[in-house]
Amino acid sequence: VTTVENKRWTLNDFDIGKPLGRGKFGHVYLAREKRSNHIVALKVLFKTQLKQSQVEHQLRREVEIQSHLRHPNILRLYGYFYDQKRVYLILEYAAKGELYKELQKCQYFSERRAATYVAQLARALIYCHGKHVIHRDIKPENLLVGAQGELKIADFGWSVHTFSRRRTMCGTLDYLPPEMVESVEHDANVDIWSLGVLCYEFLYGVPPFEAKEHSDTYRRIVQVDLKFPPKPIVSSAAKDLVSQMLVKDSSQRLPLHKVLEHPWIIQNADPSG
Numbered sequence: 001v002t003t004v005e006n007k008r009w010t011l012n013d014f015d016i017g018k019p020l021g022r023g024k025f026g027h028v029y030l031a032r033e034k035r036s037n038h039i040v041a042l043k044v045l046f047k048t049q050l051k052q053s054q055v056e057h058q059l060r061r062e063v064e065i066q067s068h069l070r071h072p073n074i075l076r077l078y079g080y081f082y083d084q085k086r087v088y089l090i091l092e093y094a095a096k097g098e099l100y101k102e103l104q105k106c107q108y109f110s111e112r113r114a115a116t117y118v119a120q121l122a123r124a125l126i127y128c129h130g131k132h133v134i135h136r137d138i139k140p141e142n143l144l145v146g147a148q149g150e151l152k153i154a155d156f157g158w159s160v161h162t163f164s165r166r167r168t169m170c171g172t173l174d175y176l177p178p179e180m181v182e183s184v185e186h187d188a189n190v191d192i193w194s195l196g197v198l199c200y201e202f203l204y205g206v207p208p209f210e211a212k213e214h215s216d217t218y219r220r221i222v223q224v225d226l227k228f229p230p231k232p233i234v235s236s237a238a239k240d241l242v243s244q245m246l247v248k249d250s251s252q253r254l255p256l257h258k259v260l261e262h263p264w265i266i267q268n269a270d271p272s273g
């Protein structure tokens with residue numbers, strides 16, 4: 001029996017269906033694996049564009065990381081294959097599409113819906129961090145919705161393996177290349193900040209530090225210029241949780257397991273997950 005892991009996939013293994021969307025490097029199609037009749041999303045990436053953008057290593061890292069993650073709120077990557085011109089990623093199909101379309105449609109979410117999503121994301125991130133993986137790019141565009149309305153974190157293109165502090169604390173940094181030194185600065189608490197930004201955006205429909213110019217957004221972030229609009233009316237418990245996650249000093253941000261124990265989550269998140 002060839003397990004999913006080491007099967008050599010080819011395009012002939014699939015019937016291709018409707019396009020699901022367009023990404024930077026190619027299209028994503030609904031597809032059905034012929035032997036199992038399993039419905040998947042087939043993400044087709046053009047090698048020329050990957051080379052032009054010099055993202056080959058990032059794609060290999062994304063595939064390596066995502067193929068080993070198994071969690072109900074993380075989009076599965078079942079496998080990949082490539083031919084002369086294209087790389088194909090075999091992904092779990094998220095039947096209800098993109099979360100940000102949903103957010104645009106209803107402008108902002110109820111506190112129960114926002115808390116349910118935040119709890120699902122916190123559990124997925126706890127799982128990732130437990131495997132020394134940080135996502136680094138948690139935003140509505142990278143969140144898809146499964147058939148039961150559950151969130152699926154997708155796009156691990158910016159994720160990295162954080163190496164153990166042992167190796168970075170006592171080992172000298174002198175010989176590490178910039179990209180590795182950068183991830184030393186960049187610990188798992190970055191995902192807590194992003195979750196706080198997402199929680200705010202679920203509740204108000206706009207991200208907390210939005211501004212016309214990038215330079216203004218940058219300033220508002222570094223100053224943690226956090227303001228809660230008078231409308232829509234949001235509970236003080238919700239504001240309390242957001243305020244504990246959007247903290248400049250990353251070591252002072254509310255740890256993810258404490259997010260799950262916060263009164264606002266306990267009172268509002270759907271216990272079925």
Ligand SMILES: Nc1ncnc2c1ncn2[C@@H]1O[C@H](COP(=O)(O)OP(=O)(O)OP(=O)(O)O)[C@@H](O)[C@H]1O
Pocket residue numbers: 020021022023024025026028041043075091092093094095097098144154155156157
């Ligand atoms: N697994 C999936 N299930 C359902 N729809 C999907 C899936 N993957 C992608 N899509 C649809 O295809 C669109 C493009 O996919 P994706 O965002 O992965 O491409 P991309 O933007 O090139 O990737 P990245 O964001 O890493 O650059 C998504 O916005 C979404 O609408």
Ligand SMILES: O=C(O)c1cc(-c2cccc(F)c2)nc2ccccc12
Pocket residue numbers: 047048050051056059060063080082087
């Ligand atoms: O021709 C190749 O060997 C090739 C392989 C891969 C690749 C290999 C494993 C996983 C993955 F996601 C991508 N990506 C590419 C990107 C651009 C040009 C060529 C390639």
Ligand SMILES: [Mg+2]
Pocket residue numbers: 023141142155
């Ligand atoms: Mg995308």
